[in-house]
Amino acid sequence: MQKRVGKVYLIGAGPGDPELLTLKAVRALALADVVLIDDLVDRTVLAHAPQARVVPVGKRGGCKSTPQAFIEKLMVRLARRGAVVARVKGGDPFVFGRGGEEVLALAAAGIECTVVPGITSGVGVPAALGIPVTHRDMARGVTFVTAHTRDGSGPDWAALARTGTTLVIYMGMQRIVEITAALVAAGIGSTPAAVIEHGTTAAERSVIGSVSTIALQAAAAGLGSPALIVVGDVVALARQAVPALPQQRSA
Ligand code: SAH
Secondary structure, three states: OOOOOOEEEEEEOEOOOHHHOOHHHHHHHHHOOEEEEOOOOOHHHHHHOOOOEEEEOOOOOOOOOOOHHHHHHHHHHHHHOOOEEEEEEOEOOOOOOOHHHHHHHHHHOOOOEEEEOOOOHHHHHHHHOOOOOOEOOOEOOEEEEEOOOOOOOOOOHHHHHHOOOEEEEEOOHHHHHHHHHHHHHOOOOOOEEEEEEOOOOOOOEEEEEEOOOHHHHHHHOOOOOOEEEEEOHHHHHOOOOOOOOOOOOOO
């Protein structure tokens, strides 16, 4: 009898609201023997994989978490044993999610991997608040940037300020004071800015102001991770009370 060959589905679970999972993600979860789930992902998505064993593999910035190399080895080992593995990440797996590293590691080990894209928080979270990350009259584009780099160096904030694009800053809360100071020094202190924590979830909280005020506003509101800092004229389009489609309540 032929040995069963395992594989990995690298799945983006979307920005937070479990209803923002794609139909393809739901189908892949239903096929899984094992689910490796990141801590940004709402546990209710596991309802789509009642047959699977669940392994939490948190990777929160700064906190104690499962080392990346361990996660990669675990996926390879499980797939080699014939398991169908669903690796579930927040947002899109290839946007600051180390999905690229995992795909390379799986390819090097000869394991088949299918990528299921997800809605990245940098687009979905502002959208749910009524902020279009691009708008013909206001932003010629959007730049996704992380404040948290492997070598500890930050991006060139002055150069980013000059692009005229909306800036969507991931993992920026620990350095929000330095980031906004650099943007003020670059001359965009009066540009609208928002900080949105736990966007698209029941725990969502946000503050809206300008680049020069937003760090203080976020601190006063006690906002922390996971949050996005959004900078650009489009932030002025945010609707304070967005009539959202209510989340589906499980019975
Ligand atoms: N792959 C993910 C990003 C992972 S990096 C994606 O595509 O969205 C983790 C960072 O994403 C957090 O520090 C935060 O900046 C942002 N983030 C993820 N989910 C978020 C949410 N629901 N609300 C606000 N920011 C979020």
